[in-house]
Amino acid sequence: MKFAPPTVLTALGALFTAATLAMPAQAFDLQDMSAAERDAFRAEIRTYLLENPEVIMEAVAVLEKRQAEEQARGDSDLVKANAGALFDDGHSWVGGNPEGDITLVEFMDYRCGYCKRAFPEVESLLETDGNIRLIVKEFPILGEQSVLASRFAIATLNVAGDEGYKQVHDALMTFRGDITEPALARLAEGFGLDADAIAAEMGSEAVTEVINKNRALGQRLNITGTPSFVMEDQMLRGYVPLDAMQQIVADIRG
Structure with a gap:
């Protein structure tokens, strides 16, 4: 029936x-x-x-x-x-235009197919607009490889700074193979980064704390999947095409 x-x-x-x-x-x-x-x-x-x-x-x-x-x-x-944790947590990478008039927060997972699909569209939004601040929240929810990738990215930010993070973040967003420690080490070496220092940092309490804080924030916001976005005071749950994001930006600016 x-x-x-x-x-x-x-x-x-x-x-x-x-x-x-x-x-x-x-x-x-x-x-x-x-x-x-x-x-x-x-x-x-x-x-x-x-x-x-x-x-x-x-x-x-x-x-x-x-x-x-x-x-x-x-x-x-x-x-x-949750504005403080979203927009000024002190540990998340900030890209785009740091002085932009609109802030876009992305909760992402490196093993998420829709995150990978959204990646070039978010990049295009930042490049074509030029006045958007992007905050990336490492939000690994799809298994051990997701956690490993996020630990590597956060550790890179702690060891090599914003530029190093951007390099490995972009590479991981387009990475198609299994995420393993040897693969991550090769990735770091390919960018001329200190792979040993990053590997040592990956298991630190500082990295664990970032992941735990992001997960707790996601729970408070009722985020159960990736990608999830916050644009100013709006929650955008799931993949959002470029043209839709551009329209939301236009609506916010009025």
């Missing part, structure tokens, strides 16, 4: 409620109806909906819009409550 989606069922319930409320109180009271009258009333509603099915879709559209607005308000409150 097939059941209607929850959104449709909710919309139907809203339609039923609206129909009852629209009628004069003295003319309509389900509790005062006989079983035959209730059956007749339900039959009338069913007939009307079958003859006018577009009403259901209109109700669904209104419901979805309201739910989206409620979600946006809730997300905005979450962003405001």
